[in-house]
Amino acid sequence: MSVQILEAEPRTVAVISWKTPIILGAIAVLVALLPLLAPRAGDAVFRFAAGSEIVRVPDLIVPGTATAWVGVIIALGIAVAAAVLASRHRAVPLWLVAIYVVALIVGFLAWAAAGSSGTLPMIGLLSGALALATPLIFGALGGVIGERAGVVNIAIEAQLLAGAFTAAMVASLTGTAWAGLVAAMAAGVLVALILGVFAITYYVDQVIVGVVLNVLVIGVTTFLFRQVLAPNQATLNTVEPFRALPIPLLSDIPVLGPILFRQTIVVYLMYVIVFAVWYGMYRTRWGLRMRAVGEHPQAADTVGINVARTRYMNVLIAGAIAGMGGAFYTLVSVPRFNPEMTAGAGFIALAAVIFGKWDPIRATLAALLFGFATNLQSVLSVIGSPVPSQFMLMLPYVVTIFAVAGLVGRSRAPAADGEPYIKS
Template sequence: MTALAPAQKPAEPLAANGSPVARRAPLRIPVLLGILAVVALGVFGFGAKSGETSTFAISLRSDAVQFDPWVVSVRPTTIALGVVLVALAAWSIWLALRGRTSPWWLLALYGLLWASSFLVWIVAGSSTSLVDLLQGSLLLAVPLAFGAFGGLLCERAGVVNIAIEGQLLVGAFAAAVVASVTGNVYAGLVAAPVAGYLLGLLLALFTVKYAVNQIIVGVVLNVLAVGLTSFLFNAVLKPNSSTLNSPPRLDPIAIPLVSKIPLVGPVFFRQNLLVYLLYGAVFLLTWLLFRTRWGLRVRAVGEHPSAADTVGIDVNRTRWRNVVAGSSTAGLGGAFFTIGYVGAFGPEMSGGRGYIALAAMILGRWTPVGSLGAALLFGFASKLASVLSVLDTPLPSQFLLMLPYVLTIFAVAGFVGRVRGPAAAGVPYVKG
């Protein structure tokens, strides 16, 4: 057998002197950063009133060490942050002109500084608890992260999972009913992924076995989940709410010693079991997908299923397993709504978070760590909207309610162009 010749790179354009012409990286992201930096400097900085302060509580009474609230002068702080943001945006544009993309840490630092500038500006003249804001942001990111993990498990194997919304909803319903009937919150925690698994069986049946359009099947399953849970709520749960819709809730678990650390302890180590499961899930999925033979096979199926088939990988079996595993993971996230946060089931209580989870997966580049970061971003937006709704802020309350969804559209529209999903996602595989 003759060896294949190595693939040749396309010839680079040459300048008049014969030297290669540097290719410019896309300017969309750097220009967007520049616009946002100007907004931060002009509106949050020079637009702030002189003499105003923002107050942030950074410790709780149960912390081992107490700190006084952090009082920040709004105008000088936001101007300084705005100048740094302009510098970072200019650096990003300079890198793009030289044919280089902005590193991830630059984008992360930029986002952190921009959010800080906005927060200092919006809380001007008032006070809020920074601990409560960050703690709530992490908690609200739980269903988004588990939903995103469920989506990436499916798409890494080549199946687009639009049914995350339905999986979150049936998981929430099952957790509420089982925990109420048994009086055991952990029984409800087990029931949630089982419900997601059952919905995942339908998704795998139609998309993998019968090769039905994956987008259509996902939308239909979402409608099915909404209709079924709403009917059961009105017909069964509502008349028997004391016995079928009064589940116990997961109590916060304080990790000894570290939970007493100011700011860090309450945010990361004084949470309920779902948050700690989230910590383990992100490390486990990262290791499985990128450090094991199983992960290599899954990614091969999602990128080039026919090539994977030729080396002996059962493509459709892999897709079946990943779809039900991803659906179970999303169902586990649904338990957050009932036994992890609200304490009862309500119709359509997922509130479109399945679609936000899908956006978090895309923004996170189909990786567990990236998906978690995007989920935290959306969780922060949701918590910030609820915190600011009780403060006298210059933004209308309606805009604050729209903030998580506007951020979803803005983030995906601004950043998704820089990434590429699995090549075979959404394409049924029929063995020839």
């Protein structure tokens, strides 16, 4: 008698996540309440010209309430598509989420600007959003590098604030903003070094160290401001800031030129650093070793990578980049230091790291979204929109909550993120 052995075919069990379609649908319904409960008569005018382009883009005039409904319908359709994809065990693609966001933003702007006394200056809105997002991008890049190497950086706020303080004082003493920028990078490295000593060498809980550093830097900079900078405002806290440097030809491109190429040198450096971090992380030996010690430090140690030295190096690089973000506040935005002037930007940058799934490009896009939400409240108040300013001020934080809650799907941190490595 022969015995026939039947081999069972491998089965794959997929877990359906309804989080993304539910959030997409809920936000679309909330936005739909605006034209439903408070319809606005009149047209919305979108201005895409800055006044000095070679080719002038004409204004776009659309009916406010109708455009809002179009945006809501598109968003609801995408929410339904997301539900269908979830039922078929498929993830919602990022480009579909991007269309969803653009549709709701355009619809909301059309509703808010309908019948107002002024037009909606899209150049000013987007260029201002880029300016506000710049320190967030620097902070987010620092967070991505540190956490990819396995070190949780809660101290981004401290690095931004230390960079802002040092940049103001050094630039005032030397009379050049370039010296202030270098000093800000050194301040960020100093904060990162303290984080590294406690987290990497002495295995202290990284979250606790980051929180303590934030409180420490806030206290130290506030004390030094009151005791040193305030009594010597003219010599220690009066900065000659960086000026905008339009790039010839590129700055005359319609729409994109005034937004991207009429910025300060710090913004141009940000463009370069975003590309350099992305390229280095995925195309160089440095990036491979960084990701190795963040995912599996024991395996990296086995093949000869010095885990502690690699983590130290990346934490210090991250601190220098975050320090540049702090310099933006005093060398570009406001030509003086004020206590706690970063106003929690480090935590928004940390949220951008999670929103961007620990990827430099995605984290940059997330920071741009937060900068846009921040700048939107000031623009709408100028044109006389009925949206309360208090609501617009809380909008960046609402966006952060939805983003971290899973608007872009599940986020997985590096496997060894926050875990000290003790060499056996």
